[in-house]
Amino acid sequence: MVLADLGKRITSAVSELAHSNVVDEKVFDGMLKEICSALIEADVNVKLVSNLRKSIKHTVNFKELPPATNKKRLIQKAVFDELVKLVDPHSEPFKPKKGRTNTIMFVGLQGSGKTTTCTKLARHYQARGFKACLVCADTFRAGAFDQLKQNATKAKIPYYGSYTETDPVKVAREGVEKFKKERFDIIIVDTSGRHQQEKELFAEMVQIQQAVKPDQTIMVLDASIGQAAEAQSKAFKESADFGAIIITKTDGHAAGGGAISAVAATRTPIVFIGTGEHMLDLERFAPQAFVSKLLGMGDMQGLVEHVQSLKLDQKDTMKHIQEGIFTVRDLRDQLGNIMKMGPLSKMAGMIPGLSQMMGDVGDEEGSLKLKRMIYIMDSMTEKELDSDGKCFTDTPTRMTRIARGSGTSVREVEDVLTQHRMMAGMAKKMGKGMANMQKAGAMSGPGRQQQMAAMQRRMQSMGGGGGGGPGPGGMPNMADMMKMLGGGAGGMPGMGGAAGANPFAGMDMGAMMQQLGGMMGGGGAPNLGNMMGGGGSGRGRR
Numbered sequence: 001m002v003l004a005d006l007g008k009r010i011t012s013a014v015s016e017l018a019h020s021n022v023v024d025e026k027v028f029d030g031m032l033k034e035i036c037s038a039l040i041e042a043d044v045n046v047k048l049v050s051n052l053r054k055s056i057k058h059t060v061n062f063k064e065l066p067p068a069t070n071k072k073r074l075i076q077k078a079v080f081d082e083l084v085k086l087v088d089p090h091s092e093p094f095k096p097k098k099g100r101t102n103t104i105m106f107v108g109l110q111g112s113g114k115t116t117t118c119t120k121l122a123r124h125y126q127a128r129g130f131k132a133c134l135v136c137a138d139t140f141r142a143g144a145f146d147q148l149k150q151n152a153t154k155a156k157i158p159y160y161g162s163y164t165e166t167d168p169v170k171v172a173r174e175g176v177e178k179f180k181k182e183r184f185d186i187i188i189v190d191t192s193g194r195h196q197q198e199k200e201l202f203a204e205m206v207q208i209q210q211a212v213k214p215d216q217t218i219m220v221l222d223a224s225i226g227q228a229a230e231a232q233s234k235a236f237k238e239s240a241d242f243g244a245i246i247i248t249k250t251d252g253h254a255a256g257g258g259a260i261s262a263v264a265a266t267r268t269p270i271v272f273i274g275t276g277e278h279m280l281d282l283e284r285f286a287p288q289a290f291v292s293k294l295l296g297m298g299d300m301q302g303l304v305e306h307v308q309s310l311k312l313d314q315k316d317t318m319k320h321i322q323e324g325i326f327t328v329r330d331l332r333d334q335l336g337n338i339m340k341m342g343p344l345s346k347m348a349g350m351i352p353g354l355s356q357m358m359g360d361v362g363d364e365e366g367s368l369k370l371k372r373m374i375y376i377m378d379s380m381t382e383k384e385l386d387s388d389g390k391c392f393t394d395t396p397t398r399m400t401r402i403a404r405g406s407g408t409s410v411r412e413v414e415d416v417l418t419q420h421r422m423m424a425g426m427a428k429k430m431g432k433g434m435a436n437m438q439k440a441g442a443m444s445g446p447g448r449q450q451q452m453a454a455m456q457r458r459m460q461s462m463g464g465g466g467g468g469g470p471g472p473g474g475m476p477n478m479a480d481m482m483k484m485l486g487g488g489a490g491g492m493p494g495m496g497g498a499a500g501a502n503p504f505a506g507m508d509m510g511a512m513m514q515q516l517g518g519m520m521g522g523g524g525a526p527n528l529g530n531m532m533g534g535g536g537s538g539r540g541r542r
């Protein structure tokens with residue numbers, strides 16, 4: 001994604017400033033210049049870039065800074081805030097409510113990804129307990145209904161459309177009426193793609209809008225639209241006043257800045273971004289998290305949401321970890337879950353600092369490695385899987401048997417077992433941490449308050465706002481744990497600051513990175529844990 005290159009350039013301009021001994025106006029101007037040319041090259045509208053530059057200069061007001069000010073921090077914060085402003089129109093998007101019909105209509109240029117995104121969005125709401133369905137009002141493109149039907153069937157979403165009716169307004173009206181009667185919460189209407197010049201098609205779009213009276217109209221924009229975005233989105237806005245934007249294909253090679261500029265041109269919020277062709281490749285867009293991710297500072301909230309939406313079965317493993325146990329089977333289940341989460345590069349983008357450090361370890365290489373690890377564990381006996389791994393050190397011939405059975409090498413089997421040992425060690429510490437937490441939960445009076453306050457402080461020291469801390473007694477889930485690891489979502493993340501100390505000694509961000517780095521054969525990313533400032537235990541090979 002070229003947006004990532006933009007992020008890297010901005011991050012490097014800012015960190016150059018952070019590393020220079022003297023921060024004078026010349027250094028500051030140099031940084032601003034680099035940021036602005038990076039934005040312009042990424043197709044962000046020139047006028048917007050110029051405004052951003054003025055705003056940063058105005059906020060920092062270099063000449064009048066008192067000598068004691070922490071200039072670096074002030075400048076970093078100003079850059080972060082202005083980038084957020086660039087993608088934040090300060091208007092709340094529509095939020096669908098359960099128990100009533102919410103009609104959403106999609107509009108956009110031909111081939112922008114409307115049909116695909118309609119299904120992604122329906123699936124998104126379905127996964128969150130809404131009764132969702134799709135209506136195909138694209139009678140213009142041959143095959144449009146078939147495409148929607150195929151997508152909807154795959155995602156198990158009810159749909160409506162017609163092979164014979166040529167009037168899209170009629171199809172849209174009939175579809176919405178039918179699903180309203182059937183008490184669907186979310187009805188998504190897909191319309192045909194059109195060009196700014198096609199007057200009749202624009203008129204037709206308005207007629208559909210009048211017929212179905214959508215609660216929200218969403219414009220779909222392809223990230224590759226470039227500088228044309230402003231004119232196109234304005235043309236749509238004038239005809240069908242849309243209230244939200246979804247940018248698709250942000251995983252492609254487009255600069256993406258044009259689509260970002262459309263937000264400012266129409267003062268409309270981006271609600272989601274499409275990050276791939278798969279049904280699950282839809283991410284909720286939040287200005288702060290987006291900029292945070294763009295600058296390689298991660299998006300823990302996004303990660304938590306993503307993990308929650310997958311509804312992974314973590315019960316057994318979580319129960320084990322709570323007890324300080326981690327079996328070989330737990331490792332296999334966790335790796336299986338990681339594979340479900342989608343490309344590693346996507347996950348890495350959400351974890352602070354990881355995408356930059358992952359370097360050249362490609363998705364393919366990473367997932368091949370994971371698959372081989374799973375093959376290895378699939379060749380183990382049930383007893384071996386449920387063990388703590390000691391049986392392999394006691395009888396090393398087991399490793400030869402497994403290597404042969406899985407078509408891998410003894411060295412790879414050893415690697416899996418090393419990985420398991422490290423995670424088991426972490427689980428043990430984690431188990432102790434949980435036990436302490438439960439003790440604090442069971443306590444009453446000032447003792448409990450003290451313990452809880454101490455825990456809260458430790459979490460806050462990890463860099464984020466801290467989200468109120470874990471509930472006492474209740475079983476934590478993977479998402480909660482990730483929240484703890486990332487220091488909770490919300491709050492301004494420290495620019496360039498990696499996660500710091502950790503509530504469970506040894507189980508820290510650094511260690512987790514090391515695990516991920518290790519799993520992917522992170523030869524190119526040595527000692528990720530230490531680089532992150534965490535105290536990971538080091539990945540040793542026997």
Ligand SMILES: Nc1nc2c(ncn2[C@@H]2O[C@H](COP(=O)(O)OP(=O)(O)OP(=O)(O)O)[C@@H](O)[C@H]2O)c(=O)[nH]1
Pocket residue numbers: 108109110111112113114115116117138141144147192193194248249250251252273274275276277281
């Ligand atoms: N890589 C990637 N491809 C996407 C994304 N969203 C959609 N696509 C692809 O873009 C192509 C066009 O998508 P469609 O959904 O058919 O586009 P459309 O806007 O409905 O097309 P019209 O009906 O002609 O207007 C398809 O091949 C999709 O798989 C995305 O976020 N990333």
